[in-house]
Amino acid sequence: xxxLPKARIATASLAGCFGCHMALLDIDERLIELMKLVxxxxxxxxxIKRFTRRCDIGIIxxxxxNEENVHVLQDFRRNCDILVGIGQCAIMGGLPAMRNAIMxxxxxxxxxxxxxxxxxxxxxxxxxxxxxxxxxxxxxxxxYPCSEVVEIDYQIPGCAPTGDVIFEALAGLLSGRFQGFExxxxxxx
Amino acid sequence: xxxxxxxxxxxxxxxxxxxxxxxxxxxxxxxxxxxCDHEGLRHQGGCRVCTVKAGGRSVAACTQPAAPDLVVENExxxxxxxRRDLVGMLFNEGNHLCPICEASGNxxxxxxxxxxxxxEPTKFPYLEPCRPVDASHPDIALDNNRCISCGxxxxxxxxxxxxxxFGYVGRGIHRHIAANGPNLRHTDAEVTDFAISAExxxxxxxxxxxxxxxxxxxxxxxxxxxIGYDIEKKRDE
Numbered sequence: 001x002x003x004l005p006k007a008r009i010a011t012a013s014l015a016g017c018f019g020c021h022m023a024l025l026d027i028d029e030r031l032i033e034l035m036k037l038v039x040x041x042x043x044x045x046x047x048i049k050r051f052t053r054r055c056d057i058g059i060i061x062x063x064x065x066n067e068e069n070v071h072v073l074q075d076f077r078r079n080c081d082i083l084v085g086i087g088q089c090a091i092m093g094g095l096p097a098m099r100n101a102i103m104x105x106x107x108x109x110x111x112x113x114x115x116x117x118x119x120x121x122x123x124x125x126x127x128x129x130x131x132x133x134x135x136x137x138x139x140x141x142x143x144y145p146c147s148e149v150v151e152i153d154y155q156i157p158g159c160a161p162t163g164d165v166i167f168e169a170l171a172g173l174l175s176g177r178f179q180g181f182e183x184x185x186x187x188x189x
Numbered sequence: 190x191x192x193x194x195x196x197x198x199x200x201x202x203x204x205x206x207x208x209x210x211x212x213x214x215x216x217x218x219x220x221x222x223x224x225c226d227h228e229g230l231r232h233q234g235g236c237r238v239c240t241v242k243a244g245g246r247s248v249a250a251c252t253q254p255a256a257p258d259l260v261v262e263n264e265x266x267x268x269x270x271x272r273r274d275l276v277g278m279l280f281n282e283g284n285h286l287c288p289i290c291e292a293s294g295n296x297x298x299x300x301x302x303x304x305x306x307x308x309e310p311t312k313f314p315y316l317e318p319c320r321p322v323d324a325s326h327p328d329i330a331l332d333n334n335r336c337i338s339c340g341x342x343x344x345x346x347x348x349x350x351x352x353x354x355f356g357y358v359g360r361g362i363h364r365h366i367a368a369n370g371p372n373l374r375h376t377d378a379e380v381t382d383f384a385i386s387a388e389x390x391x392x393x394x395x396x397x398x399x400x401x402x403x404x405x406x407x408x409x410x411x412x413x414x415x416i417g418y419d420i421e422k423k424r425d426e
Binding site: 148 | 280284286287288289290293294299302303304306307308309310311314315317318319320321322334406412415
């Protein structure tokens with residue numbers, strides 16, 4: 001058993017809330033079975049910041065809201081055999097994508113930033129400046145789902161997906177027999 | 190009333206004269222997916238999710254009359270793929286953010302995506318329209334960004350309530366549903382109308398205020414059963 005090479009998994013959270021990473025823990029005691037089969041490379045769980053080598057499965061949470069998200073996502077596509085989008089943010093932008101369409105606004109991004117840093121009723125920003133430090137990643141005009149930036153092989157729906165659905169997908173992918181989800185297990189909320 | 194029989198996916202189904210394919214299928218306990226059709230409303234044949242092959246031709250099962258010895262294909266991989274693409278395009282056309290929508294779990298569009306297994310990455314960009322929200326009415330709000338233009342509220346208001354609160358306006362891609370007035374407050378819409386009831390709007394467009402999450406996520410209509418379960422269980426009985 002121990003002689004088999006373990007599959008390498010990398011994970012990242014882009015414009016997400018880390019809820020899908022938390023949901024990984026909902027696999028509960030099956031995590032022990034899973035950890036016999038896999039090891040984690042680049043991931044917030046290991047705190048490894050760069051790929052140490054090519055990975056079998058990359059798991060992406062969240063969509064792309066800034067240029068850093070795009071770079072990370074492209075890096076994952078280059079370094080992973082199978083790329084999996086997990087959660088509604090990765091799949092269709094999710095909650096961050098609410099800034100893409102703001103009623104009565106031709107410039108939703110400006111509207112969003114002004115509401116957050118200048119005009120909001122609870123804003124305490126004495127400088128009245130929208131943060132623009134060069135160290136901050138540049139925001140994109142809108143939030144993009146991952147599949148609009150790179151090719152995504154599989155998606156695990158849910159907000160966040162249940163542990164059962166995540167385990168079903170990972171176990172299927174690791175055995176090479178993943179054929180989609182049980183219809184009764186699919187949830188978008 | 191005289192009847193006849195025809196076939197749906199190899200199952201012999203009896204129909205009365207004048208029944209549509211869908212009406213006969215419903216009675217026989219065979220579910221044909223649909224969004225714009227609803228029990229108690231006249232048929233429209235607009236969403237095309239109920240498309241079946243009848244005698245080899247693609248027809249809307251909700252408007253196509255059943256005919257003797259007709260051979261109908263319903264649940265085939267090919268037709269379900271067409272339906273999945275149709276439903277997927279509805280998701281792309283509006284703003285269907287399930288995690289923030291109070292209809293999530295009761296939403297027929299979402300439930301149809303579950304039933305059809307819509308989990309593949311989308312092939313099309315999201316249009317992300319920016320339509321106005323009408324919260325003028327004291328008891329009702331309209332979030333038009335979630336509207337799929339099924340027209341169920343139009344027919345319910347005209348035919349059942351006898352009011353005509355809603356109607357179609359515009360042409361082509363601009364066609365949408367509008368209230369019969371500057372906003373909903375200036376119509377005679379009431380929260381007790383059939384058109385406003387939970388069963389008529391299949392998505393989260395027509396919102397009854399102060400109802401929201403009274404029934405929590407996880408205990409809603411399609412959290413336990415696939416859409417069409419109530420029809421399919423007739424077959425087992």
